[in-house]
Amino acid sequence: MNSRATAAACVRAPPNPATVRRRAERRKGPAVTTGILDYRSDAIVQLMNIAEEDWTEKELKDALQRAIMLELSTIPPYATALWSITNPDNSQPVRHAIREIVFDEMSHFGLVCNMLTSIGGTVVLTDPLTVPKYPGELPGGVNPGLEVYLSGLTRESAGLFSDIEKPEHPLAFAADGNTIGAFYQRIADVFPTFAHLLTGQRQVTFPLGSSHGAGNDIVPMNTIDDVLNAIHIIQTQGEGTDASPDNPFPGAPGELAHYYAFKEIAVGKRLVLDDMTQKYEFTGADVPLPDTSPVARVPAGxxxxxxxxxxxxxxxxxxxxxxxxxxxxxxxxxxxxxxxxxxxxxxxxxxxxxxxxxxxxxxxxxxxxxxxxxxxxxxxxxx
Structure with a gap:
């Protein structure tokens, strides 16, 4: 998967008459049985199984609501681990890394909310069906089989977080399964067809960039370029790029993308580029865990x-x-x-x-x- 959403994606041939008919039939057809707001459903898997040319405005709005739920679902486990660290010094390396990731996720959440409202959608967060539920899988069927839980920071919980952020093709070793990045890529591929829906209305702005990185400002989605740039930020802050594990929109030089930052904590070693093999490996200096409150896994309910x-x-x-x-x-x-x-x-x-x-x-x-x-x-x- 090429995780970079580019302006080239805006160039789309007009749909043929058969596609137009299929879209019309889908608008008239029966409702999706899983219910778009159900956190426990496999709605994202269903959306990924629909051909790009068959997506309608409804599919795009549903996908953006799902993306909002995904971003929201990462904040409780990450924040629970962060708040278990007893040293309040935000410059301490592990604490700093997780704290920056939490702010990144908040920025991603805001950017996707702006995408949805700009095309006339409604952000739903307080329906009992939409709120995150732990322990359990990520919403929509992303990364199937991955159980997300709430606990203090440990090597194991950091490993869970790296699995949540796993790229389709990580630089350090092979991946498997469906990823959040692949879902965002589908949204990036489809969105240009519906660029005419962007109104720039009901947009929230918030300046997080000066403190947490150039890509962290929550900005309006007025044009398709705004949308694709935002998706590129979301993907690369989480996954890195095809060539580098670095976060290309860091708050400080040398920050890793989320997947690699969490993997360092899980493995207990820094990620370094091997001079001989020219491959990235977790064989660098030790990454000690900070002192934490031993927060147990929170039971369901x-x-x-x-x-x-x-x-x-x-x-x-x-x-x-x-x-x-x-x-x-x-x-x-x-x-x-x-x-x-x-x-x-x-x-x-x-x-x-x-x-x-x-x-x-x-x-x-x-x-x-x-x-x-x-x-x-x-x-x-x-x-």
């Missing part, structure tokens, strides 16, 4: 479902506070991109700071059934 670890009143109160803050953040984000929205994600970012502080309180409470480990935030949506 929360700690009330963990026999022997049912939270006491104080712990239950903190868990509920976090879940309420998380839910309010989703509502603030949905409102920002809504028809009469706030046009700002400032309130949501403020809530993210509150969530961090609450999570760190939760992380300090030992599990009754196994005091070697601590509680962690549940990330449960509160209606």
């Amino acid at each position: 929360g700690w009330a479902n963990s026999p022997g670890n049912e939270p006491d009143q104080t712990t239950a109160g903190l868990l509920h506070t976090f879940n309420q803050q998380y839910s309010d953040m989703l509502r603030a984000l949905e409102q920002a991109w809504g028809a009469t929205g706030a046009d700002s994600i400032g309130p949501a970012i403020g809530l993210m700071g509150q969530m961090r502080r609450t999570a760190q309180q939760i992380n300090g409470i030992k599990l009754p059934a196994d005091p070697r480990f601590t509680y962690g935030p549940e990330w449960l949506f509160v209606q």
Whole structure:
């Protein structure tokens, strides 16, 4: 797969009459049985199985809503691991790497929301069907068989994160399975056909670039070039390029793309270019894990479902506070991109700071059934 979305993709031959008829028939046809908002469905797999020339406006909007759900699904596991690190110094290498990735994901989320609203779509975040669910697979059937869970930072959880970000053709070794990058490439290939739908309306802007990298500004999607540039940023920040594992839009020189940054933490070795083979290998200097709170894996449905670890009143109160803050953040984000929205994600970012502080309180409470480990935030949506 060529992960680079280029302006050349804009050149499209007009669809033939048979394709036009098929699109019309699809618009009149029965609804997709899996339901586009169902987090647990295989809707992305279904979209990938539809020929590009058969995509309609509905498929494109569905794909963008799915991409929004994908971006959102990465933030809870990454943030849970980040907040388990006890040293608050953001310049500490591992903490810095994960923190920058979380901000990248927030930027990606915002860019895709702008894509959807610019073509007249509606960002849905607070329907119970759309919110992330852990443990479980990524939404839409991406990377099938990969179970994503919430826990503190360990070599194992860093390995999970690298699997989430895995490129179609990583430079360090062979890949397998369907990837997020491949899904974005399909969107990039199809979007130019629907460039006429771009209105530039209901767009949110937020300046993250000065602190977190040139590609991190959330900018309006007014033209097809805006869209393709944004998809290129999303792909290469996560995967690197065909020639380099570096993030081409770093906040600081030498930052690796997400996949390789997480893989270094998982393997415990720096990624280096071998002078003899001219191949990238994880054989460099050691990457020590920072001190962390030993946050255990959060059970499905929360700690009330963990026999022997049912939270006491104080712990239950903190868990509920976090879940309420998380839910309010989703509502603030949905409102920002809504028809009469706030046009700002400032309130949501403020809530993210509150969530961090609450999570760190939760992380300090030992599990009754196994005091070697601590509680962690549940990330449960509160209606």
